[in-house]
Amino acid sequence: MKSSSFLLLVIVWMVMESRADLPGTWELLVADAGIASMHTAVTRFNTVVLLDRTHIGPTHKRLTQRHCLKDPVLKRDCYAHSALFDLTAGKIRPLMILTDTWCSSGQFLSDGTLLQTGGDGDGVKKIRRFTPCEPTSFCDWEELEDAELSQGRWYSTNQILPDGSVIIVGGRAATSVEFFPARRHGGAVNFPFLAETEDTQIDNLYPYLHLLPDGHLFVFANNKAVLYDYKKNVVLRKYPQLDGGPRNYPSAGSSVMLSLTGDYAAATIVVCGGAQYGAFIEKSIDTPAHGSCGRIEATKPDSVWEMEDMPFGRIMGDMVMLPTGEVLIINGAQAGTQGFEMASQPCLYPLLYRPDEPAGLRFMTLNPGSVPRMYHSTANLLPDGRILIAGSNPHYFYNFNAEFPTELRIEAFSPEYLLQEKANIRPTIIELPEKITYGGDFDILVTTELPVVGIVEVNIASAPFATHSFSQGQRMVKLRVSSAVPNGLGAYRISCTAPPDGRVAPPGYYMVFAVNTGVPSVAKWVKLH
Incomplete structure (x- = not known):
C-alpha cells in the first residue's frame, strides 16, 4: 500500500510539473x-x-x-x-x-x-x-x-x-x-x-x-x-x-x-x-x-x-x-x-x-x-x-x-x-479615433515601459458569434503602419492606414490591438465605415 501510494504521489507530481512547464x-x-x-x-x-x-x-x-x-x-x-x-x-x-x-x-x-x-x-x-x-x-x-x-x-x-x-x-x-x-x-x-x-x-x-x-x-x-x-x-x-x-x-x-x-x-x-x-x-x-x-x-x-x-x-x-x-x-x-x-x-x-x-x-x-x-x-x-x-x-x-x-x-x-514578465513591453493605447474610414490614414498613440524596438503592429479583430466549434464572422486584419515615432513622455505615435474596402473588412465595430514584440495591448473599439 505504501509503495502504491508513493507511486500515485509521484504521478500526480509529474503531471503538476508538466503543467507548470507549459x-x-x-x-x-x-x-x-x-x-x-x-x-x-x-x-x-x-x-x-x-x-x-x-x-x-x-x-x-x-x-x-x-x-x-x-x-x-x-x-x-x-x-x-x-x-x-x-x-x-x-x-x-x-x-x-x-x-x-x-x-x-x-x-x-x-x-x-x-x-x-x-x-x-x-x-x-x-x-x-x-x-x-x-x-x-x-x-x-x-x-x-x-x-x-x-x-x-x-x-x-x-x-x-x-x-x-x-x-x-x-x-x-x-x-x-x-x-x-x-x-x-x-x-x-x-x-x-x-x-x-x-x-x-x-x-x-x-x-x-x-x-x-x-x-x-x-x-x-x-x-x-x-x-x-x-x-x-x-x-x-x-x-x-x-x-x-x-x-x-x-x-x-x-x-x-x-x-x-x-x-x-x-x-x-x-x-x-x-x-x-x-x-x-x-x-x-x-x-x-x-x-x-x-x-x-x-x-x-x-x-x-x-x-x-x-x-x-x-x-x-x-x-x-x-x-x-x-x-x-x-x-x-x-x-x-x-x-x-x-x-x-x-x-x-x-x-x-x-x-x-x-x-x-x-x-x-x-x-x-x-x-x-x-x-x-x-x-x-x-x-x-x-x-x-x-x-x-x-x-x-x-x-x-x-x-x-x-x-x-x-x-x-x-x-x-x-505573462507577468512581459508586462513591461505590453503597449497601452492612449489615443485612437472612435471611427475610421476605408482607405483613410489615422494615428494612434501608445506607451510602453521599455523603449520600442522594431515595428509595433496595429491589428483589428472582429467580434464573432461563436457556436458549435465555429466563430461566425471571425476576422483579423493587420493594418499597414509606419514605424513608431517617439512623442515624448514615453509615448509613441504610429501612423496607420485603414483597410481599403468592405471586402477586406466588412463595416462594423472592431477591437484594435497594438502588438509590441508579440505582446498585445488591451484593445479599444473602433467603428470602421
Missing part, C-alpha cells in the same frame, strides 16, 4: 453563470451575450414572475435562457428570449447590433436582434415581427458582407442561402453545393464561411469547398477535396481564415480536426477523433491542401484568432462526435497554431485546463487578450450528475503573451 494560465471568472452558453458573443461595450436554448427545463438563472413563458417542458417557464455578462463588474443579469434558439446562428451588423437567426421549433424562421448598451443601461432581445426567414434554418451559418448585409447559408433540410435584409428577389436562393455535400450523417451543417478579400465566399461543407459568387449565385471554383473525413457538424472540426496582411490579396484557410465518419450514425463515443489539419491559399489559382497533424485528435475544438495573428485551438474531445452524450475523453490541452512557422513546427501544446468542455461549449477573444471559455452541456436537459455534467462555470485562458 505556457498559459487559467482563471475562474464566474462560478455559476446560471446558464450554459451554447452561443457566445462579445459586444463593443465589453459585455458578453450568453445564449442557450429554450424548452430545456430549469436553469440556475430566474426571470421575474411577470416575464414567465408558456413552455412545452415546464408549462410555465420562469427561467432565463440568455444572460448578459459585464466583464468589468463581473455581474450577470438575465435576458429574455422568447423562441427556441437551439443550434441557431448569428452575426454582428455594421451598427453593432447582434443579429440572431433560426433555431428549432417555434424559432426555426425567427429573426432576433440584440442592441448592446452600456452596462448601466438596459437592453434586451427583440424578436422581429415584421421580418422572418423565408426558409426554416437549423444549424446554418451567417457572414456579414462588404455592404453590411448578412448572408445566411444552409441548415438542416435547407440547401439554399438568403440574406438579411431580404434582397429584392426575396426568398431563398438554391445553392446546389449544399445538396452535393450531404451524406447519411448530414455532415454539411454549420458550413464554414470565409469572406475572401476579392469579395467572394469560401464555403466549406463536409470535406469539400467552393469559391462562391453570392451575387450571381455561381460557383467559380471547386477546390480539391480535403482528406481525413467530414469536418462539419456533426463530425465537427473547426476552421479559421488567417490574418489578412500586406496588400490583402492573399487569404489562407485552415481546417482542423473532426470525427471519423460513422461515429455519429453508430453513436460511438469511443471512436478516436482525427487530428489532421488542412491549409490552403484560397486566393491562389490551382492551390492544394497542405496537410499536417495536431498533437491530439480533436472534435468540437474552437479555433480563436489571437491579436498576434496566431490561432488558439481549445475545448473539445478526443473521441466520439457532436451530439448529446456522444463524445468522451475531453481534450484539456489547448494548442497554439503559429502560421508563420514551417509545417511540422506550427503547433505548441499549452497548459491544460481542468474543466471538460464538450458539446455546446464556446471560446471568444476578449479585448484584454484573454480567451473567454463558456458552456458545455452534452445533455438534452441540464444534468449536473453525469460523467460530463452541464457546465455553468465561465473561465478565462491567458496565452503566454500575458
Whole structure:
C-alpha cells in the first residue's frame, strides 16, 4: 500500500510539473453563470451575450414572475435562457428570449447590433436582434415581427458582407442561402453545393464561411469547398477535396481564415480536426477523433491542401484568432462526435497554431485546463487578450450528475503573451479615433515601459458569434503602419492606414490591438465605415 501510494504521489507530481512547464494560465471568472452558453458573443461595450436554448427545463438563472413563458417542458417557464455578462463588474443579469434558439446562428451588423437567426421549433424562421448598451443601461432581445426567414434554418451559418448585409447559408433540410435584409428577389436562393455535400450523417451543417478579400465566399461543407459568387449565385471554383473525413457538424472540426496582411490579396484557410465518419450514425463515443489539419491559399489559382497533424485528435475544438495573428485551438474531445452524450475523453490541452512557422513546427501544446468542455461549449477573444471559455452541456436537459455534467462555470485562458514578465513591453493605447474610414490614414498613440524596438503592429479583430466549434464572422486584419515615432513622455505615435474596402473588412465595430514584440495591448473599439 505504501509503495502504491508513493507511486500515485509521484504521478500526480509529474503531471503538476508538466503543467507548470507549459505556457498559459487559467482563471475562474464566474462560478455559476446560471446558464450554459451554447452561443457566445462579445459586444463593443465589453459585455458578453450568453445564449442557450429554450424548452430545456430549469436553469440556475430566474426571470421575474411577470416575464414567465408558456413552455412545452415546464408549462410555465420562469427561467432565463440568455444572460448578459459585464466583464468589468463581473455581474450577470438575465435576458429574455422568447423562441427556441437551439443550434441557431448569428452575426454582428455594421451598427453593432447582434443579429440572431433560426433555431428549432417555434424559432426555426425567427429573426432576433440584440442592441448592446452600456452596462448601466438596459437592453434586451427583440424578436422581429415584421421580418422572418423565408426558409426554416437549423444549424446554418451567417457572414456579414462588404455592404453590411448578412448572408445566411444552409441548415438542416435547407440547401439554399438568403440574406438579411431580404434582397429584392426575396426568398431563398438554391445553392446546389449544399445538396452535393450531404451524406447519411448530414455532415454539411454549420458550413464554414470565409469572406475572401476579392469579395467572394469560401464555403466549406463536409470535406469539400467552393469559391462562391453570392451575387450571381455561381460557383467559380471547386477546390480539391480535403482528406481525413467530414469536418462539419456533426463530425465537427473547426476552421479559421488567417490574418489578412500586406496588400490583402492573399487569404489562407485552415481546417482542423473532426470525427471519423460513422461515429455519429453508430453513436460511438469511443471512436478516436482525427487530428489532421488542412491549409490552403484560397486566393491562389490551382492551390492544394497542405496537410499536417495536431498533437491530439480533436472534435468540437474552437479555433480563436489571437491579436498576434496566431490561432488558439481549445475545448473539445478526443473521441466520439457532436451530439448529446456522444463524445468522451475531453481534450484539456489547448494548442497554439503559429502560421508563420514551417509545417511540422506550427503547433505548441499549452497548459491544460481542468474543466471538460464538450458539446455546446464556446471560446471568444476578449479585448484584454484573454480567451473567454463558456458552456458545455452534452445533455438534452441540464444534468449536473453525469460523467460530463452541464457546465455553468465561465473561465478565462491567458496565452503566454500575458505573462507577468512581459508586462513591461505590453503597449497601452492612449489615443485612437472612435471611427475610421476605408482607405483613410489615422494615428494612434501608445506607451510602453521599455523603449520600442522594431515595428509595433496595429491589428483589428472582429467580434464573432461563436457556436458549435465555429466563430461566425471571425476576422483579423493587420493594418499597414509606419514605424513608431517617439512623442515624448514615453509615448509613441504610429501612423496607420485603414483597410481599403468592405471586402477586406466588412463595416462594423472592431477591437484594435497594438502588438509590441508579440505582446498585445488591451484593445479599444473602433467603428470602421
